[in-house]
Amino acid sequence: MNSNFFETNSYFIDEKVNFFKFENCYQIYNEQGANIGSVKQKLSAGQKFLRLLLKKPMLPFLLEIRDSEDRLQASISRGWTFWMSKITITNPHGKVVGTVKQKFKFFKPTFNIFDASDSHIAKINGDWKAWNFHITDPAENQIGAINKKWNGAMKEIFTSADKYNVTIHPEFAQNDNKVAILAGAITIDMVLKESK
Numbered sequence: 001m002n003s004n005f006f007e008t009n010s011y012f013i014d015e016k017v018n019f020f021k022f023e024n025c026y027q028i029y030n031e032q033g034a035n036i037g038s039v040k041q042k043l044s045a046g047q048k049f050l051r052l053l054l055k056k057p058m059l060p061f062l063l064e065i066r067d068s069e070d071r072l073q074a075s076i077s078r079g080w081t082f083w084m085s086k087i088t089i090t091n092p093h094g095k096v097v098g099t100v101k102q103k104f105k106f107f108k109p110t111f112n113i114f115d116a117s118d119s120h121i122a123k124i125n126g127d128w129k130a131w132n133f134h135i136t137d138p139a140e141n142q143i144g145a146i147n148k149k150w151n152g153a154m155k156e157i158f159t160s161a162d163k164y165n166v167t168i169h170p171e172f173a174q175n176d177n178k179v180a181i182l183a184g185a186i187t188i189d190m191v192l193k194e195s196k
Contacts, residue, residue, distance in 0.1 A: 004036075004067075005036055005037050005065075005067040005073050006073070006178055006179060006182070008030045008031065008036065009167060009168050009169065009170045010030065010031040010165065010166070010167045010168075011028055011029070011030070011036075011165070011166045011167075011182065011185075012028065012029040012030070012031070012033075012163065012164075012165050013026050013027075013028055013039075013163065013164050013165070013166060013186060013189070014026060014027045014028075014029065014163045015163065015189070025038065025039070025040050025041065026038060026039040026040075026186065026189075028065075035068055036067065036068050037065060037066055037067045037068055037073065038065075038066050039063050039064070039065050039066075039076075039186055040063065040064055040066065041061060041062065041063050041190075042062045042063070042064060059080070060077070060078055060079050060080055061076075061077065061078050061190070062075060062076070062077045063075065063076040063077070063186070063187070063190070064076075065183065065186070071092075072092045073092065073179075074089055074090065074091055074092070074097070074179050074183055075089070075090045075092075075094075076088070076089055076183045076186070076187050077090070085100070085101075085102040085191050086099060086100070086101050086102070087099065087100040087101075087102075087183075087184070087187055087191075089179065089180050089183040089184070091176070091179065095116070096116050097115070097116055097176035097177075097179050097180050098113060098114055098115050098116060098121070098176065098177070098179070098180025098181075098183070098184070099113070099114045099118070099180075100112070100113050100114075100180075100183070100184040100187060101114065102191065108125060108126070108127065108128065109125065109128055109188075109192060110123060110124070110125040111123070111124040111125070111184055111187075111188060111191075113180050113181055113184045114180075115176065115177055115180060116176065120138050121137070121138070121177050121180065121181070122135055122136065122137055122138075122143065122144075122177075122180075122181050122184070123135070123136050123138075124146065124181075124184060124185060124188060126146070128192060131146070131147060131148050131164060132145075132146075132147045132148075133145065133146040133147070133185075133188070135168065135181060135185065142169075143168060143169045143181075144166065144167050144168040144169060144181065144185070145165075145166075145167050146164060146165070146166050146167075146185050146188065147164065147165060148163070148164050148165065164189065166182060166185040166186070168181060168182065
């Protein structure tokens with residue numbers, strides 16, 4: 001990847017509401033308030049039709065993370081699901097870099113993140129109602145967070161409740177694991193909202 005999309009350690013996610021609500025779309029900013037990319041849902045005409053008939057948590061989805069120059073950075077996909085989600089993250093060349101597996105806990109959703117070799121690399125869990133999540137490594141050390149706290153330039157930009165911040169500790173390696181963890185954090189919003 002020749003983009004610097006994954007070089008920052010703090011991502012501000014702003015959901016753009018689509019009037020017909022077929023496709024989810026998010027804009028992504030860095031801590032300086034600069035737009036560094038977007039996440040867009042890709043739906044076929046058939047999938048749009050199915051979304052009118054079936055409950056969204058069952059349906060497959062495909063999200064694309066793109067940088068500010070519209071270059072693909074990663075894809076996030078899920079197949080048909082009838083209970084817990086399993087989400088696959090691939091790089092721009094279609095290689096799997098990680099998976100996210102949802103685990104049910106009443107009001108405390110947990111998402112386990114695995115690398116391409118299916119080794120457990122991180123866990124995201126926390127308080128759904130307060131939208132406050134911790135990202136921890138397998139030894140339970142905190143390596144990041146997802147919340148609605150703003151600071152600096154972002155206070156001026158974000159006032160609505162549909163926006164949140166994903167931070168990953170600077171010492172965490174900038175590699176496929178970071179891609180998988182960030183993608184997992186972005187996906188939580190969609191999975192939890194659809195399951196309401």
